[in-house]
Each structure stands twice: as structure tokens, then as C-alpha cells.
Amino acid sequence: MMKDIDYSYEYKDDDNKYCYPGTNVLKNKLSIKDSEMLYNAEREFSMARYAALQVKPINGDFSLKHLREIHKYLFQDVYDWAGVLRTVDISKGTIFCLVQHIEAQFEIIHQWLKKRNYLKDVSDRVEMAKDLAYVLGEINMIHPFREGNGRAQRLYIEQLCENNGRFEVNFSFATQEEMLKASVDASVCNYEAMEALFLKCLIERN
Numbered sequence: 001m002m003k004d005i006d007y008s009y010e011y012k013d014d015d016n017k018y019c020y021p022g023t024n025v026l027k028n029k030l031s032i033k034d035s036e037m038l039y040n041a042e043r044e045f046s047m048a049r050y051a052a053l054q055v056k057p058i059n060g061d062f063s064l065k066h067l068r069e070i071h072k073y074l075f076q077d078v079y080d081w082a083g084v085l086r087t088v089d090i091s092k093g094t095i096f097c098l099v100q101h102i103e104a105q106f107e108i109i110h111q112w113l114k115k116r117n118y119l120k121d122v123s124d125r126v127e128m129a130k131d132l133a134y135v136l137g138e139i140n141m142i143h144p145f146r147e148g149n150g151r152a153q154r155l156y157i158e159q160l161c162e163n164n165g166r167f168e169v170n171f172s173f174a175t176q177e178e179m180l181k182a183s184v185d186a187s188v189c190n191y192e193a194m195e196a197l198f199l200k201c202l203i204e205r206n
């Protein structure tokens with residue numbers, strides 16, 4: 001049973017620069033000033049871009065630059081700051097990485113992956129689930145962007161699987177609640193729920 005925590009974002013005052021004055025609506029290229037309309041439009045645009053990247057991924061070295069390129073592609077229609085690291089500290093019950101540590105913290109994960117040849121040699125499904133759970137749990141805690149972290153990091157993970165060649169990951173096999181619980185648990189270095197989520201979502205290719 002999940003604790004009753006408010007998972008909406010909280011920001012410091014300097015978040016104002018991301019939003020239209022007096023609102024919590026993110027400034028956007030579509031000039032939408034209604035939060036529900038923006039939510040829907042942003043989902044539609046990013047879904048189309050997400051599908052395009054699934055067909056033709058952005059090649060990269062799984063560095064923060066690579067993740068930024070993915071985010072930029074996904075949100076290019078909606079936000080000027082697509083692909084740009086956030087400049088405001090954020091929390092959702094969980095306090096995410098402080099702005100000044102984002103690059104260094106991501107580099108730790110990048111080096112971890114590099115040492116493991118970007119998981120290219122993993123052939124065991126359980127081992128792959130364990131490694132991906134760690135990577136996603138940690139990247140989620142970094143939360144490099146003001147919005148759109150979930151979508152960008154899921155694509156990044158899909159591309160890690162693609163790079164391995166033996167596995168595919170289909171996140172639609174897990175619910176949003178399962179992802180949320182797994183993410184919250186991972187924030188205190190408990191990766192069990194995230195591993196279980198990957199065991200549900202990882203498919204072995206023929």
C-alpha cells in the first residue's frame with residue numbers, strides 16, 4: 001500500500017521563469033495558457049516524436065549529451081528548453097538531484113555503463129533486468145529536465161536494449177503506478193520493484 005504523498009512537483013521561487021506569470025503553466029511554443037490543454041498537446045506532440053525515435057533512434061554514447069538529444073527531439077515542438085538541463089531544483093515528495101550536481105551524477109552512471117560495455121554483453125534476462133533497474137532508478141533520481149524526464153529516460157533505456165540486441169523493453173506492460181512505486185523505492189536504493197517491473201517488460205528477441 002503506497003503512502004499518501006503529494007507527488008506534484010514543488011519548486012523554488014526561481015521556477016517562475018519557466019511559467020507564465022501568476023500561473024503554473026509552463027511557457028510553451030504553442031502559446032497555450034491552460035494547463036490541461038498544454039498537458040494534452042504536449043502528450044500528443046511528444047507521442048508522435050517518441051514513435052519516430054522508436055523507428056529511427058538517435059545514435060549516441062549514452063552520456064548526458066545523448067539523453068539531452070533524446071529530450072530535445074521529443075519536446076522540440078513544445079518547449080524552447082527541450083534538451084536543456086533544468087536550472088531549478090525540484091521535488092515530488094522525493095528531492096531530485098540538485099541542479100549543480102546533475103552533470104557529475106549523470107557521469108557516474110555513464111561511467112558505470114561504459115565499464116559494463118553499455119550492457120552489450122549481457123545475455124541473461126534477470127541480469128539485464130537488474131542492471132536496467134539500477135540505471136533507470138538512478139537516472140530518474142537525477143531528473144535532468146524541468147519536465148519530460150519519464151519519457152526521455154524510457155527511450156534511453158529502450159535504446160540500451162536495442163544496443164544489446166537480445167532484448168526489447170515494452171513499458172506498456174507496466175502500469176504508471178508500478179513505475180511510480182518502483183521509482184520511489186529506487187530513490188532510497190531499493191531496486192526490487194524496478195527489477196520486477198523490468199522482468200515484466202523485458203522481452204527476449206527471437
Ligand SMILES: Nc1ncnc2c1ncn2[C@@H]1O[C@H](COP(=O)(O)OP(=O)(O)OP(=O)(O)O)[C@@H](O)[C@H]1O
Nearest residue numbers: 007092093094147148149150151179180183184187
Ligand atoms: N516521488 C517520486 N520519486 C521518484 N520518482 C518519481 C516520483 N514521482 C514521479 N516519479 C517518476 O518521475 C517520472 C516522471 O517524470 P516527469 O514528470 O518529468 O516525466 P514525464 O515524461 O513528463 O512523465 P511520465 O513519465 O508520466 O510520462 C516517472 O518515471 C515517475 O515514476
